[in-house]
Amino acid sequence: xxxxxxxxxxxxxxxxxxxxxxxxxxxxxxxxxxxxxxxxxxxxxxxxxxxxxxxxxxxxxxxxxxxxxxxxxxxxxxxxxxxxxxxxxxxxxxxxxxxxxxxxxxxxxx
Amino acid sequence: xxxxxxxxxxxxxxxxxxxxxxxxxxxxxxxxxxxxxxxxxxxxxxxxxxxxxxxxxxxxxxxxxxxxxxxxxxxxxxxxxxxxxxxxxxxxxxxxxxxxxxxxxxxxxx
DNA sequence: TTTTGATACCTTGTACCGCAAGGTACTAAA
DNA sequence: TTTAGTACCTTGCGGTACAAGGTATCAAAA
Numbered sequence: 562x563x564x565x566x567x568x569x570x571x572x573x574x575x576x577x578x579x580x581x582x583x584x585x586x587x588x589x590x591x592x593x594x595x596x597x598x599x600x601x602x603x604x605x606x607x608x609x610x611x612x613x614x615x616x617x618x619x620x621x622x623x624x625x626x627x628x629x630x631x632x633x634x635x636x637x638x639x640x641x642x643x644x645x646x647x648x649x650x651x652x653x654x655x656x657x658x659x660x661x662x663x664x665x666x667x668x669x670x671x
Numbered sequence: 672x673x674x675x676x677x678x679x680x681x682x683x684x685x686x687x688x689x690x691x692x693x694x695x696x697x698x699x700x701x702x703x704x705x706x707x708x709x710x711x712x713x714x715x716x717x718x719x720x721x722x723x724x725x726x727x728x729x730x731x732x733x734x735x736x737x738x739x740x741x742x743x744x745x746x747x748x749x750x751x752x753x754x755x756x757x758x759x760x761x762x763x764x765x766x767x768x769x770x771x772x773x774x775x776x777x778x779x780x781x
Numbered sequence: 782t783t784t785t786g787a788t789a790c791c792t793t794g795t796a797c798c799g800c801a802a803g804g805t806a807c808t809a810a811a
Numbered sequence: 812t813t814t815a816g817t818a819c820c821t822t823g824c825g826g827t828a829c830a831a832g833g834t835a836t837c838a839a840a841a
Contacts, residue, residue, distance in 0.1 A: 576683065576687045580680065581680075594818075606775060611801065666769065719828080721793090721830065726828090745787085746788040
């Protein structure tokens with residue numbers, strides 16, 4: 562119950578930064594969806610497929626990302642996503658917005 | 672258009688921390704809704720009434736808050752909210768969760 | 782005394798988004 | 812030829828922020 566509650570809270574907090582995380586990761590390296598999910602899990606940010614796929618599609622439709630298909634040596638082909646210039650610009654704005662929020666919370670908690 | 676987009680992003684980011692902000696503020700002082708809205712606005716976290724009132728009611732129903740009515744020298748009576756022990760406990764968990772997320776983003780951005 | 786402005790409470794309808802669950806398809810190994 | 816692993820994607824549901832509109836109290840101005 563309390564477990565459930567805090568999980569819910571964490572999920573809420575993640576909500577706001579998920580887009581930011583995706584763009585951040587793609588800023589460093591192109592990646593495909595399953596890969597991103599794995600990395601986020603490692604970073605203790607749990608995301609399920611039903612969340613990520615629509616998100617990537619949304620970002621692509623907004624012109625923040627593009628993708629290309631690449632064959633895999635094992636398994637089906639992968640859809641590698643790449644940040645566009647527009648995506649990079651937005652990422653910079655997100656950096657600023659994130660910094661502001663962190664700062665604000667810091668002040669509120671003192 | 673781009674303006675709109677970044678505002679949306681900020682709104683999303685706020686989304687995850689709003690509950691946390693409310694409990695944090697009430698941890699320091701009892702307060703009533705309009706007062707909280709004002710303080711959040713000062714902290715550059717914009718929240719409208721239609722967001723805050725249901726949120727406070729939700730937190731109250733979860734046993735995180737209680738309230739009492741107090742007369743005002745000018746204007747209608749005010750509903751002062753107070754953190755419960757349960758609310759304080761949850762706040763501690765939120766502190767931890769928030770710290771983790773900030774740390775994670777920090778790593779992802781490097 | 783009635784109207785206006787400020788303060789404070791609250792609700793309804795809409796849109797968005799994360800999640801659970803389920804589905805398809807390709808490849809390799811058993 | 813069936814099973815396991817990988818990778819893609821969609822549908823339905825529930826929760827939540829926001830826009831907009833509504834009610835009530837009090838004090839001061841008209």
